[in-house]
Amino acid sequence: MIDPQLLRENPQLFRDSQAARGDSVDLVDAALAADEKRRSAITESESLRATQKTLGKQVAQAAGDEKAQLLQQAQQLAARVKDLAQQATDAEAEFAKTAGAIANPIIPGVPSGGEENFVTLREVGEKPTFDFEPRDHLELGEKLRAIDMVRGAKVSGSRFYFLRGVGARLEIALMNLALDTALANGFEPLITPTLVKPEIMAGTGFLGEHSDEIYYLPADDLYLTGTSEVALAGFHSDEILDLEGGSKRYAGWSTCYRREAGSGGKDTRGILRVHQFNKLEMFSYVLPENAEAEHLALVSFQEQMMQDLGLSYRVIDTAAGDLGSSAARKYDIEAWIPTQDAYRELTSTSNCTTFQARRLDTRYRTESGKTAPVATLNGTLATTRWIVAILETHQQADGSVIVPEVLRPYLNGVERIEAT
Structure with missing residues (x-):
């Protein structure tokens, strides 16, 4: 509101x-x-x-x-x-x-327009080049017995998949790296519910124009979440928070579900756009005057992950028409995907100012003793989609993949993923 x-x-x-x-x-x-x-x-x-x-x-x-x-x-x-x-x-x-029905007013400087009107803030890292014909992530994943789309479709339908063997281990390693990064930066880990009440889903602003992307269970009057942001935003609903000691930071680990309505024919190959995936989401409750600084901090944590994983990426200031109703500003980080010759979104982080907190009645006490809405922010720190960029960026001519050094401790020292 x-x-x-x-x-x-x-x-x-x-x-x-x-x-x-x-x-x-x-x-x-x-x-x-x-x-x-x-x-x-x-x-x-x-x-x-x-x-x-x-x-x-x-x-x-x-x-x-x-x-x-x-x-x-x-x-x-x-x-x-x-x-x-x-x-x-x-x-x-x-x-x-x-x-x-009025969206959160944008922060001055946010570019006007739609999806294509973003502003590139910076490009980081050298785009990978190969002296062989690179394979896409699905071909690599099948060769390494890491991704199984055929059996995923057999069990659940299109846009479902199995991560198997080293693929499953790679995702768990990635999520644990993100969790350690979050812990090092003062986030409290939470494993969140993935079913929420309508008032919580509405409070975060997800039941607007994109409500057709959300799975709903009418018999239970509950919604399946497409991000743990929803549960994390509801965590302190109807509460007065003490923020004198600084922001409250949470890292929510959950499975996420999205219907991907309206995306027929888009990114149907592989695991780039799927109905179910895992994600570690950062969420911050801060004083409104500290929200923009917290936003930049969240982006810095995401960039550190990208650099540690050896990925080439760009940071964009998302245009107003592509924000969603809750966000006053959103920065996306897009990794270079070699076989698509394009940057693709791996993370986003949004400053929702006081918009969600007003809806969910999350407040702090001011110096005068009155209460006022807090500001909320969210940002992805790791998700299944990152495997796409990792496999394609670090692939070798023989179809093997070099494991980024930062992930090796989580894989018992494995340096290279090879077909078995």
Whole structure:
């Protein structure tokens, strides 16, 4: 939910943000009108209640015809108060619906436009070159008996897979490396629920325009999460946090599920775009004034992982129209995939400012003793998709793959993955 006071004080901020996202600017004026109607009904209702209270005292002191006349006025006033109370309730619902459709206002400097309008901030690492025809990750994975798409489809359908043998070990090694990185940077590890209540899913902003990508279990009224961000955001819902000692950082390890609705025909080969995968997600609760610094910190942890794994990558400032409703700014890190001759997203990290916390009622206590919403941020530290870049980047002419040195301790010292 957006800040109603900020909306009243600076509606142009929201108009500009909506325009940059390619969303409806008219929603802002509709929300302002609904807010005015809501506040007017509440003010008038409170005024009439005060009048009603005064009249009640007069009735108690009156007698005869005067009392009968005052009683009639009291009845009429009571009906009017009831009517205004309903108007206020209706106006509140209208405002909540309209304001709830407005996305989090973007942070100044976020590029306008859609998916293709991102800004490249930096490119890091030398793109791999080969003196042989490189194999793609699926061919490598099948040759190394690490990925089995055929049996995945047999068991569960398209876009499912088995990681087997060294493939399973490689993912566990990658996730453990990420976990150690998180621990070294003050994150508390959590293994999170992957089924959440509707109010938690809605609170994170995932039940908007992309709700068709989420698996829903109607018999249980629960949603399967596509990221542990959802459960981590709900972890402190309806709580007042003590952030005087710094941010609260959590690293959520979970299996994730995505329907990939609308992506028919895209990335169907291999494990780049699948329905189920594992992920370690960073999540931070911070004071709002510290959110942008925390955002850069999360990106630095992701970049360290990329560099340690020997991957060539770029960092992009995602355009407003590709942010999602909760994010005020999002940085993506895309690794170079040799056989696609392109960068592909491996991580993203978002600054959601106070948007999610308002919905989930997660607050901190200010110096004045009042409470205010915290800021929340999230970012991927490792996921199954990274195997794509690792296999393709470090492949050898004979189809073997050199294991990045940083992963070897998690694989009992294995230096090269070879076909068996």
